[in-house]
Amino acid sequence: MDAPKHGIRVPDRELASVPAHSPVGEAYYGAMRAAANCAQANRQILSHFVREVFKAQSGEDGLPLLYDVSHNLCSLEEHEVGGERRRLHVHRKGATRAAGPFHPDLPARYQPVGQPVLVGGTMGTASYILAGTVGGRAFSSACHGAGRTQSRSQALKRYRGEDVVEKLRLRNITVKTRSYRGVAEEAPAAYKDVSEVVRATAGAGLTRLVARLEPMICVKG
Numbered sequence: 319m320d321a322p323k324h325g326i327r328v329p330d331r332e333l334a335s336v337p338a339h340s341p342v343g344e345a346y347y348g349a350m351r352a353a354a355n356c357a358q359a360n361r362q363i364l365s366h367f368v369r370e371v372f373k374a375q376s377g378e379d380g381l382p383l384l385y386d387v388s389h390n391l392c393s394l395e396e397h398e399v400g401g402e403r404r405r406l407h408v409h410r411k412g413a414t415r416a417a418g419p420f421h422p423d424l425p426a427r428y429q430p431v432g433q434p435v436l437v438g439g440t441m442g443t444a445s446y447i448l449a450g451t452v453g454g455r456a457f458s459s460a461c462h463g464a465g466r467t468q469s470r471s472q473a474l475k476r477y478r479g480e481d482v483v484e485k486l487r488l489r490n491i492t493v494k495t496r497s498y499r500g501v502a503e504e505a506p507a508a509y510k511d512v513s514e515v516v517r518a519t520a521g522a523g524l525t526r527l528v529a530r531l532e533p534m535i536c537v538k539g
Contacts, residue, residue: 338407347392354388361386385434389414389462395423397457408457416450416460416525435460435525437516441493441536442486442506446516448525460524464512473508474499482506486536495538504538 320336321328328335336343369381392409399406417424417433424433432450439445443464450458468476479498482505486493495501520527 350392354391357388358386385436387414387434387436395457406457408459410459412462412465413456413459414462415458416448416454417458418450418452418454420452421450421458432526433458434528435462437461437512437519438463439512439531439533440464440506440509441482441501441504441533442489442491443509443512443533445531445533446512446527447529447531448516448520449528451523451526454524455522456524461515461519464510464515466508467510468508470503470508473503473505477502477505477507491533491536493536493538495536497538500538 320340320342321334324335324337324340326335336346338344338347365381365383369379372381373379390411392407393415395406395408396403397406397408398404414435415433416435419432420429421433428434432452435448435450437446437448437460448460450460454460479495479501482501483493483495483498493501516527519525
């Protein structure tokens with residue numbers, strides 16, 4: 319770990335820190351950008367094949383992209399710290415950006431309403447669309463999911479994928495999957511209550527609630 323070499327003390331051993339313009343810091347930033355580019359290209363490829371299947375089955379062109387966002391990234395942003403504007407590297411892990419209305423970095427279409435915040439639920443719970451707020455704390459950040467209460471290995475020991483699919487079927491939620499193992503790992507009970515998480519996020523003034531979405535079909539890769 320390079321932090322001690324640079325005289326940096328971190329409050330938790332799971333954290334890592336190096337100067338942004340050190341060789342290690344610049345190597346990390348470059349690797350992260352490469353990974354982000356790969357992820358964005360991958361989403362475009364997946365979207366292309368989904369559109370091809372949709373057209374083959376329905377005969378219709380459609381499925382326009384509504385919004386695309388990456389998570390778990392470090393970005394260089396300007397924020398107020400101690401009464402002055404500063405350029406900061408903001409690293410969001412398990413979080414997403416939630417800039418408020420009229421933020422200079424937002425596209426024109428989102429200027430009046432703030433940045434969309436997509437909070438995915440589980441296969442058996444709602445998902446939410448939120449929007450960033452003016453003066454949002456936490457460096458204009460918000461949650462991007464409920465967060466787990468059980469690790470994937472713990473979930474595998476407690477749930478059977480077949481049972482999860484059947485319980486969801488009884489609630490009129492269809493699950494399409496090649497792996498029951500993957501379903502067990504993502505069992506709804508392995509996550510926090512997303513509705514409570516969203517209420518806490520909105521209650522803290524980080525976001526405002528826009529819409530609640532109920533699941534109908536889940537496709538597991």
